[in-house]
Amino acid sequence: MIRWTKIKAIATFEFLAAVKRPGYLITTFGMPVFMSIYGAVVALPAYYAEKRKGDETAVWGVVDRSGLLALSGDARPSDTRLPDALRKTLEAAGQRGAIARAIASERFVFRPFPDEAAARQAIAARGVKGYFLVPEQYLDNGDVNTYSPGEINLSLSDARRAFERLLRERLVAGLSDGRVAARILTPVQTNRSFEVTRSGGVREGGQAASAVRIIVPLAFMVLFLMSVLMTSGYLIQGTATEKENKVVEVLLASANPDEILGGKLLGLGGAGLLQIGVWLAILTVGGLGIVPLIVSSTVEFPRITLLLAIPLFLLGFLFFGSLMLGTGSLGSNMRESQQLAMMWSLTAALPMIMMALLIREPHGIAARLMTWIPITAAPLVMLRASLDPGYLAWWEVAGAIVVLAISSWMALRVGARLFRIGLLSTGSRPGLREVLRQARLSA
Amino acid sequence: MIILSFERLSKRYGQTTALNDVSFDVPSGEIFGLLGPNGAGKSTLIRILMDIIRADAGEVRVFGEPRRREHLDRLGYLPEERGLYTKQTVIDVMTYFGSLKGLDRGEARRRALAWLEKVELPQVASWKIDRLSKGMSQKVQIASVLLSDPELCVLDEPTTGLDPVNVRLVQDLLVERRAHGRTTILSTHHMNQVETLCDRVALINTGRLMVYGEVGAVRRRHSLPEVLVHARGALPAVPLVEQASGNGNGVWRLRLADGVSPADVLRALVERGAVIDRFEPALAPMEDIFLRVVKEAQA
Numbered sequence: 001m002i003r004w005t006k007i008k009a010i011a012t013f014e015f016l017a018a019v020k021r022p023g024y025l026i027t028t029f030g031m032p033v034f035m036s037i038y039g040a041v042v043a044l045p046a047y048y049a050e051k052r053k054g055d056e057t058a059v060w061g062v063v064d065r066s067g068l069l070a071l072s073g074d075a076r077p078s079d080t081r082l083p084d085a086l087r088k089t090l091e092a093a094g095q096r097g098a099i100a101r102a103i104a105s106e107r108f109v110f111r112p113f114p115d116e117a118a119a120r121q122a123i124a125a126r127g128v129k130g131y132f133l134v135p136e137q138y139l140d141n142g143d144v145n146t147y148s149p150g151e152i153n154l155s156l157s158d159a160r161r162a163f164e165r166l167l168r169e170r171l172v173a174g175l176s177d178g179r180v181a182a183r184i185l186t187p188v189q190t191n192r193s194f195e196v197t198r199s200g201g202v203r204e205g206g207q208a209a210s211a212v213r214i215i216v217p218l219a220f221m222v223l224f225l226m227s228v229l230m231t232s233g234y235l236i237q238g239t240a241t242e243k244e245n246k247v248v249e250v251l252l253a254s255a256n257p258d259e260i261l262g263g264k265l266l267g268l269g270g271a272g273l274l275q276i277g278v279w280l281a282i283l284t285v286g287g288l289g290i291v292p293l294i295v296s297s298t299v300e301f302p303r304i305t306l307l308l309a310i311p312l313f314l315l316g317f318l319f320f321g322s323l324m325l326g327t328g329s330l331g332s333n334m335r336e337s338q339q340l341a342m343m344w345s346l347t348a349a350l351p352m353i354m355m356a357l358l359i360r361e362p363h364g365i366a367a368r369l370m371t372w373i374p375i376t377a378a379p380l381v382m383l384r385a386s387l388d389p390g391y392l393a394w395w396e397v398a399g400a401i402v403v404l405a406i407s408s409w410m411a412l413r414v415g416a417r418l419f420r421i422g423l424l425s426t427g428s429r430p431g432l433r434e435v436l437r438q439a440r441l442s443a
Numbered sequence: 444m445i446i447l448s449f450e451r452l453s454k455r456y457g458q459t460t461a462l463n464d465v466s467f468d469v470p471s472g473e474i475f476g477l478l479g480p481n482g483a484g485k486s487t488l489i490r491i492l493m494d495i496i497r498a499d500a501g502e503v504r505v506f507g508e509p510r511r512r513e514h515l516d517r518l519g520y521l522p523e524e525r526g527l528y529t530k531q532t533v534i535d536v537m538t539y540f541g542s543l544k545g546l547d548r549g550e551a552r553r554r555a556l557a558w559l560e561k562v563e564l565p566q567v568a569s570w571k572i573d574r575l576s577k578g579m580s581q582k583v584q585i586a587s588v589l590l591s592d593p594e595l596c597v598l599d600e601p602t603t604g605l606d607p608v609n610v611r612l613v614q615d616l617l618v619e620r621r622a623h624g625r626t627t628i629l630s631t632h633h634m635n636q637v638e639t640l641c642d643r644v645a646l647i648n649t650g651r652l653m654v655y656g657e658v659g660a661v662r663r664r665h666s667l668p669e670v671l672v673h674a675r676g677a678l679p680a681v682p683l684v685e686q687a688s689g690n691g692n693g694v695w696r697l698r699l700a701d702g703v704s705p706a707d708v709l710r711a712l713v714e715r716g717a718v719i720d721r722f723e724p725a726l727a728p729m730e731d732i733f734l735r736v737v738k739e740a741q742a
Contacts, residue, residue, distance in 0.1 A: 003512075003513075005545060006543065009539065009542035009543050009548075010543070012542075012548070013535075013539040013542075016535070017528070017530075017531060017535075021530075241528070241529075241530075242528075244526075245526040245527060245528055245529055246522075246524045246525055246526035247525075247526050247527060247528060249490070249493075249495060249520070249522040249524065249525070250520065250522065250525065250540065250543075251543070252493070252494075252495045253493040253494070253495060253515060253518070253520040253522075254515055254516075254540075254543035254544055255515075255543060256494075256512055
């Protein structure tokens with residue numbers, strides 16, 4: 001029989017002991033500061049390079065033998081090409097850099113040259129980045145050649161697109177119907193993508209939608225893995241300390257191993273989750289998180305996935321935490337304990353390792369099979385529910401939760417037995433035979 | 444009333460027999476001495492009582508019923524191999540140990556502070572454990588165990604490493620517990636403590652119960668038929684005495700003849716004009732009994 005008062009007492013002590021530790025506070029609040037500084041150090045040079053590029057007008061030459069462009073001086077294309085929906089989404093997510101990159105054509109200026117010799121001279125003098133040659137027969141064959149120095153020029157394709165836009169503007173200038181001209185210039189002014197799911201439903205599509213649908217389960221997996229790894233670290237460290245400090249017998253004389261294990265999982269798990277919560281909050285407040293993207297986007301996101309995340313996270317955490325702590329406690333020292341617990345960390349990371357396959361075939365045989373395996377059930381349900389909820393049957397979700405619940409309970413029992421054996425063993429690590437013998441005795 | 448019974452308890456570790464069919468009772472309200480040489484099986488017995496390990500055979504009964512996990516809240520335990528969370532404060536650790544025994548945190552904290560006063564360490568409440576001296580740490584551990592006022596408490600060598608002042612302090616705490624009807628099992632190698640504190644003892648050797656009973660009865664049972672006489676001047680010869688030896692300071696040890704009681708000898712001495720200040724049966728010291736039993740078992 002498990003007594004909740006014991007679990008509560010142990011959980012409270014472990015939680016308070018963990019969060020009061022200087023190392024915990026430094027990691028919790030120092031990590032975002034460190035990451036911000038690191039990000040700034042990495043991003044600043046790139047930002048300034050980009051800014052300089054953005055401020056700088058790129059001048060390209062044009063040798064127009066066809067006479068269609070009728071350029072009398074420097075010219076630039078007049079419009080942006082960014083779809084409204086995407087622009088709004090990016091603005092809401094604070095992605096102004098992406099907008100700036102997308103409307104890069106605005107920074108191109110096209111300067112007419114009477115002949116190629118003059119244009120080449122301008123290239124040699126670094127007065128222009130290159131030039132476009134529009135031949136006399138352009139209307140017949142559409143040939144346009146580009147000339148530029150032999151250096152690597154990453155903005156060449158941007159320049160070509162901007163020049164195409166200039167050409168279109170000049171070609172339609174004579175048309176009397178402005179609407180036709182507008183449609184030639186911008187054939188698709190606004191665009192929303194929809195996806196037809198395998199189950200026949202229609203849902204929001206496009207890049208933003210796909211990103212959100214992948215980001216949510218991916219974030220789940222990353223947070224899940226981080227929680228499991230961090231908490232297992234605390235658990236193993238705590239158990240090693242108890243062995244070292246010889247408080248084990250006092251604990252076991254007051255609570256049974258299930259209660260100790262449960263209390264530690266709750267307390268230290270809570271400390272781990274609080275840490276992640278703080279990081280998420282800082283990320284969200286900082287506007288760098290995915291939350292604003294989800295909230296502001298018009299993407300039809302399966303909200304049920306977020307609801308499923310909570311029980312799946314907790315059950316998965318209980319499952320891995322129990323096994324990691326039980327296995328880890330068999331180690332005779334900290335290093336050995338970490339090595340023993342490592343196999344569970346690798347197992348927990350399996351869905352991440354197989355992510356590419358799972359995204360490509362979220363309802364393939366592998367994904368379906370992994371939905372029923374306790375070690376992968378939680379992230380798989382999240383992934384499948386997020387990518388295409390219509391194709392995930394309710395009984396698969398319910399089944400996975402039941403499998404996970406039963407496995408977690410069993411893991412808790414097995415973990416508790418290993419934990420008891422590990423706590424009472426001193427000196428060298430008990431061998432498999434000894435573990436089995438002790439497990440039989442403690443039944 | 445019997446508060447604890449071990450009934451035919453056996454336990455083996457591989458080829459080693461730790462306990463072999465051990466049975467005895469602990470009456471409530473006593474200080475009970477659990478004695479035995481190192482490796483005799485005492486710790487195994489205690490661990491089985493506290494449900495830390497399981498017996499291969501036999502039963503433990505506490506409070507008149509088979510021992511269950513729920514009973515542990517009414518038991519206290521200070522193990523021989525003990526320690527505290529070194530990075531935590533004294534008050535936090537004591538509160539935790541109290542709450543593990545079923546007290547709510549507020550009550551546990553209140554009692555912890557009271558017990559620190561009792562063991563004369565009120566100033567260390569906010570100290571980290573690793574700042575405590577060995578003796579302080581020992582007293583904090585004892586206070587942590589006793590603060591839940593367990594009905595039955597097992598203390599394994601509670602006074603090891605304490606100075607005489609603190610040994611007395613701990614002994615007084617045990618006597619106070621007894622006065623309140625609480626039972627204490629004292630596992631110790633200090634035989635003088637057994638003689639002065641314990642009401643009853645059990646001596647275990649090589650996993651077997653060798654000696655059990657009230658301390659006085661055990662000592663009488665293992666004593667030779669002798670009396671100690673503190674007399675002024677020479678001691679008159681008495682036919683009931685087989686042998687008399689004096690230490691020169693007026694203390695005589697008299698070996699009685701078969702079937703003669705100490706009262707007979709006292710009467711005879713008084714009749715013959717001896718001036719006696721003190722007269723007592725010469726009880727065997729617990730240490731002698733311990734050594735004799737262990738030696739006999741080895742032989």
